[in-house]
Amino acid sequence: MTSEANTSTAPAHPPRERYDPSTIEPRWQARWDELGMHRTDLRDDTRPKYYLLTMYDYPSGDLHIGHWSIKVPTDAISRYRRMNGFNVFFPVGFDAFGLPAENAAIKSGVHPATWTMANIERMRGQLRSMGATFDWEAELVTATPEFYRWNQWFFLKFLEKGLAYRAMAPVDWCPKDQVVLAREQVEGAERRCWRCGTPVVKRDLEQWFYRTTAYADELLEYPGLDWPEPIRTMQRNWIGRSEGAEVEFTVAPDEVQPGGDNIRVFTTRPDTLFGATFLVLAPEHALVDSLTHPEQRDEVDAYRLASRRKSEIDRLSTDREKTGVALGSDALNPISGERIPIWIADYVLLGYGTGAIMAVPAHDARDFAFAQRFELPIRRVIQAHGQEEALVEDAFVAHTPDEVLVDSGPFTGMPAPEGASAITETLESRGQGKGSVTYRLRDWLVSRQRAWGTPIPVVYCEAEPSCGVVPLGEDQLPVLLPEDFEFRPQGGNALEFDERFLRTACPRCGGVGRRETDTLETFVDSSWYWWRYLSPKEDDAPLDRDLVDRWCPVDQYTGGAEHAVMHLLYSRFFAKALADLGLISEREPFRRLFNQGQILGQDGERMSKSRGNVQDPDELVQRFGADTVRLFLMFMKPWEADAPWSATGIGGVHRFLSRVWTVVLDPHGTEASESESGGQAGGDAEMDPPAARRELLRLAHRTLRDVSELYEGYRFNVLIAKLMELTNGLMRARGTAVAGSGEWQESIRLTLLMLAPLAPHMAEELWSRRLAEAGEGWRSVHAERWPAWDPALITEDTVELPVQINGKLRDRVSLPLGLSQADIEGAVMGREKVRANLAGKEVVRVIHVPDRLVNIVVR
RNA sequence: GCCGAAGUGGCGGAAUGGCAGACGCGAUGGUCUCAAACACCAUUGAGUGCAAGCUCGUGUGGGUUCGAAUCCCACCUUCGGCACCA
Numbered sequence: 001m002t003s004e005a006n007t008s009t010a011p012a013h014p015p016r017e018r019y020d021p022s023t024i025e026p027r028w029q030a031r032w033d034e035l036g037m038h039r040t041d042l043r044d045d046t047r048p049k050y051y052l053l054t055m056y057d058y059p060s061g062d063l064h065i066g067h068w069s070i071k072v073p074t075d076a077i078s079r080y081r082r083m084n085g086f087n088v089f090f091p092v093g094f095d096a097f098g099l100p101a102e103n104a105a106i107k108s109g110v111h112p113a114t115w116t117m118a119n120i121e122r123m124r125g126q127l128r129s130m131g132a133t134f135d136w137e138a139e140l141v142t143a144t145p146e147f148y149r150w151n152q153w154f155f156l157k158f159l160e161k162g163l164a165y166r167a168m169a170p171v172d173w174c175p176k177d178q179v180v181l182a183r184e185q186v187e188g189a190e191r192r193c194w195r196c197g198t199p200v201v202k203r204d205l206e207q208w209f210y211r212t213t214a215y216a217d218e219l220l221e222y223p224g225l226d227w228p229e230p231i232r233t234m235q236r237n238w239i240g241r242s243e244g245a246e247v248e249f250t251v252a253p254d255e256v257q258p259g260g261d262n263i264r265v266f267t268t269r270p271d272t273l274f275g276a277t278f279l280v281l282a283p284e285h286a287l288v289d290s291l292t293h294p295e296q297r298d299e300v301d302a303y304r305l306a307s308r309r310k311s312e313i314d315r316l317s318t319d320r321e322k323t324g325v326a327l328g329s330d331a332l333n334p335i336s337g338e339r340i341p342i343w344i345a346d347y348v349l350l351g352y353g354t355g356a357i358m359a360v361p362a363h364d365a366r367d368f369a370f371a372q373r374f375e376l377p378i379r380r381v382i383q384a385h386g387q388e389e390a391l392v393e394d395a396f397v398a399h400t401p402d403e404v405l406v407d408s409g410p411f412t413g414m415p416a417p418e419g420a421s422a423i424t425e426t427l428e429s430r431g432q433g434k435g436s437v438t439y440r441l442r443d444w445l446v447s448r449q450r451a452w453g454t455p456i457p458v459v460y461c462e463a464e465p466s467c468g469v470v471p472l473g474e475d476q477l478p479v480l481l482p483e484d485f486e487f488r489p490q491g492g493n494a495l496e497f498d499e500r501f502l503r504t505a506c507p508r509c510g511g512v513g514r515r516e517t518d519t520l521e522t523f524v525d526s527s528w529y530w531w532r533y534l535s536p537k538e539d540d541a542p543l544d545r546d547l548v549d550r551w552c553p554v555d556q557y558t559g560g561a562e563h564a565v566m567h568l569l570y571s572r573f574f575a576k577a578l579a580d581l582g583l584i585s586e587r588e589p590f591r592r593l594f595n596q597g598q599i600l601g602q603d604g605e606r607m608s609k610s611r612g613n614v615q616d617p618d619e620l621v622q623r624f625g626a627d628t629v630r631l632f633l634m635f636m637k638p639w640e641a642d643a644p645w646s647a648t649g650i651g652g653v654h655r656f657l658s659r660v661w662t663v664v665l666d667p668h669g670t671e672a673s674e675s676e677s678g679g680q681a682g683g684d685a686e687m688d689p690p691a692a693r694r695e696l697l698r699l700a701h702r703t704l705r706d707v708s709e710l711y712e713g714y715r716f717n718v719l720i721a722k723l724m725e726l727t728n729g730l731m732r733a734r735g736t737a738v739a740g741s742g743e744w745q746e747s748i749r750l751t752l753l754m755l756a757p758l759a760p761h762m763a764e765e766l767w768s769r770r771l772a773e774a775g776e777g778w779r780s781v782h783a784e785r786w787p788a789w790d791p792a793l794i795t796e797d798t799v800e801l802p803v804q805i806n807g808k809l810r811d812r813v814s815l816p817l818g819l820s821q822a823d824i825e826g827a828v829m830g831r832e833k834v835r836a837n838l839a840g841k842e843v844v845r846v847i848h849v850p851d852r853l854v855n856i857v858v859r
Numbered sequence: 860g861c862c863g864a865a866g867u868g869g870c871g872g873a874a875u876g877g878c879a880g881a882c883g884c885g886a887u888g889g890u891c892u893c894a895a896a897c898a899c900c901a902u903u904g905a906g907u908g909c910a911a912g913c914u915c916g917u918g919u920g921g922g923u924u925c926g927a928a929u930c931c932c933a934c935c936u937u938c939g940g941c942a943c944c945a
Contacts, residue, residue: 233863313860636872
């Protein structure tokens with residue numbers, strides 16, 4: 001039908017302008033900047049607010065493709081929400097304290113601040129090339145005094161409120177270099193120092209803690225939050241709330257010590273108290289020394305030393321053979337009076353519960369393994385109700401519902417839960433125990449023995465013993481880091497050797513004082529930075545209460561699942577603590593959370609500079625343009641999935657954008673080969689023009705429906721596939737009578753609007769050309785309203801129904817919508833293929849899923 | 860080890876109880892070209908058949924269901940976290 005038109009217009013058609021992102025992209029970036037399009041008016045209340053936050057970056061130096069894959073889809077959300085009428089705030093900043101800057105300082109002698117700021121400067125430029133809608137006016141850098149002074153301020157508030165305290169805690173220590181090591185600086189199963197290879201030991205230091213356990217129960221709740229279930233599960237398990245009882249055993253007198261000391265144990269199963277056949281203390285437990293018999297002394301000391309060298313993961317590993325040593329002393333069971341031996345073993349941790357357990361080998365897998373290894377008695381005290389067979393000795397019994405106590409004195413025969421409370425009550429009445437709850441969650445150790453961090457604002461008075469540890473006054477903040485540092489080759493905290501930093505007057509007595517040299521770990525910075533984004537230059541307060549109340553909680557937070565537990569729990573802790581300090585109103589920081597996946601190096605490992613597997617986006621941006629790189633990152637995998645990096649396939653995405661370019665700017669052209677190969681392929685060509693035009697518009701609206709829904713679920717890879725299908729449809733209609741029609745124009749308009757959040761530069765360019773062509777003034781495509789799809793347009797009047805026989809596909813029937821089940825069955829049964837397949841068989845049942853399928857069950 | 864997640868064509872992935880492999884890459888053949896590149900068109904899970912078709916097929920083994928990639932149980936492999944990398 002259109003072949004004559006094609007051949008007659010083709011020669012007169014001017015050569016098509018090629019898609020050239022290298023001229024388009026910088027031009028629009030400059031224009032958006034000039035217009036301040038991405039600056040958010042935080043006081044604008046004419047539109048609903050939308051606080052979009054993406055985890056800020058550590059300024060390692062180069063922005064790699066992984067940074068892009070975090071930020072690009074978040075930027076698409078930002079643009080999509082703007083088009084949906086929201087006032088979006090999308091800030092950017094840098095998590096600028098931390099170990100790598102200090103390592104660089106050790107290596108090259110350059111000040112960590114110099115190294116960090118140079119990296120930030122470089123990354124700013126790379127971030128800008130992305131064409132993202134970051135509000136650079138709100139940028140913050142945590143390593144500047146304007147930011148970190150407020151860490152100090154919060155520290156003082158927490159101290160006042162009892163949420164910060166000082167206690168002993170172990171660190172990894174290199175005995176040769178005399179420095180504290182970070183976990184990543186301890187290498188291999190041997191746990192050796194990364195620099196000198198010396199085996200690392202644990203050393204106890206006085207350190208600062210934030211009392212996260214004060215909110216343990218509240219942290220288990222997620223009121224009104226839209227968080228992924230796996231993340232909540234991980235957090236709940238991390239908090240690890242256990243209900244049970246504390247039971248007091250008494251040390252039995254013997255020839256070495258008089259006895260009478262109390263050993264408190266925590267158990268989740270007080271109902272098994274009669275089955276306790278030994279006690280186990282953590283090797284670090286305070287009573288170990290006094291309870292050790294002389295003949296056991298050497299073995300006990302050796303064991304305690306060995307366990308100091310092990311990592312916690314090692315100690316808790318359940319498949320490794322159990323180790324332990326008997327102390328020689330015994331304890332008395334408070335309820336049965338039974339005398340049982342006391343052991344130490346490294347699978348019991350000092351920091352959990354009371355640092356001591358009663359071992360019930362018959363009913364706990366770890367105790368069972370331990371008892372077997374050391375031939376300790378195993379006594380069964382729980383049995384399934386009504387089970388008559390003799391008690392089996394020497395066997396671990398898994399818990400089942402419907403259990404009763406056996407061999408448990410007066411409690412025998414009680415159902416297990418009842419037995420637990422009865423035993424707990426009895427203990428409580430005698431002052432030998434009580435119901436108790438314990439948590440796996442520990443208080444947050446915020447001290448770091450490093451120079452490149454927030455100095456902790458306290459002074460140790462050396463003049464007057466009664467002063468002790470003295471917090472600075474608010475008016476004495478900030479405690480500034482020195483302008484120059486002396487980093488020693490073996491590492492260690494440079495602040496400890498900086499006399500100008502160390503020497504200060506005691507704030508209480510004015511005498512000689514020494515500053516705290518520990519700094520706050522960087523998770524402290526990341527626990528409140530989103531409030532600071534709202535007023536990054538504010539001098540008088542950490543945050544602007546009015547703006548925080550207006551904008552928080554954050555509507556959408558995006559970042560890696562590697563932060564599932566620590567960062568996200570610390571942030572929630574801060575929200576609760578600040579609310580209790582009266583500084584903010586909301587108790588939760590992030591309303592909706594999305595954990596995107598990571599792009600790994602080509603080796604399948606996490607991308608990092610030290611591994612040398614970092615992929616630089618700059619070259620790809622130069623070759624294909626930012627829009628193509630953006631689109632490719634969103635197309636190559638579901639956002640939440642991890643995947644190793646490979647640029648294979650980026651050409652396909654670039655071709656897709658070129659096709660969009662072609663259908664918009666050259667609707668009537670044809671490819672040189674098309675006339676030769678028979679014109680337009682596909683069904684549309686056979687349709688009469690009005691039907692083909694309607695079909696195109698139907699496709700566009702169906703795409704709009706799907707794409708709108710897919711944006712809401714952040715399913716960018718599928719969304720882009722839908723846009724490709726629409727573009728393929730436009731490509732097929734190009735050069736036919738459909739091209740240029742009203743339906744065509746509308747389909748093009750929808751395509752550009754749907755594409756705008758993903759490929760913002762190209763969409764803007766093509767949008768502006770269409771406006772110019774129509775003689776209209778310029779408006780940004782990004783300021784347009786998101787279009788609505790027309791339900792009437794996309795309803796189908798027929799449906800193609802798959803027909804299965806015994807679940808196997810045998811035929812397809814095209815039927816009008818809304819037929820009765822009887823009519824459908826009639827139509828299906830009449831089909832030749834169906835009849836052939838049913839020959840000689842008995843129809844047992846017909847399953848009809850409306851508009852989905854028919855399944856005939858035969859025998 | 861413990862907690863969490865994921866295993867689908869040659870590759871990235873789609874389909875989350877109802878037509879497995881959308882979309883893209885790669886590959887093969889073709890059109891255009893002096894030629895190549897680009898672009899465009901066609902084919903492309905495996906096996907089998909002249910063909911209509913048939914059989915097999917979603918990490919492995921079992922189960923539930925008229926029907927399972929999808930739900931349940933066990934196992935294997937990979938990834939993230941395990942409290943001083945950020």
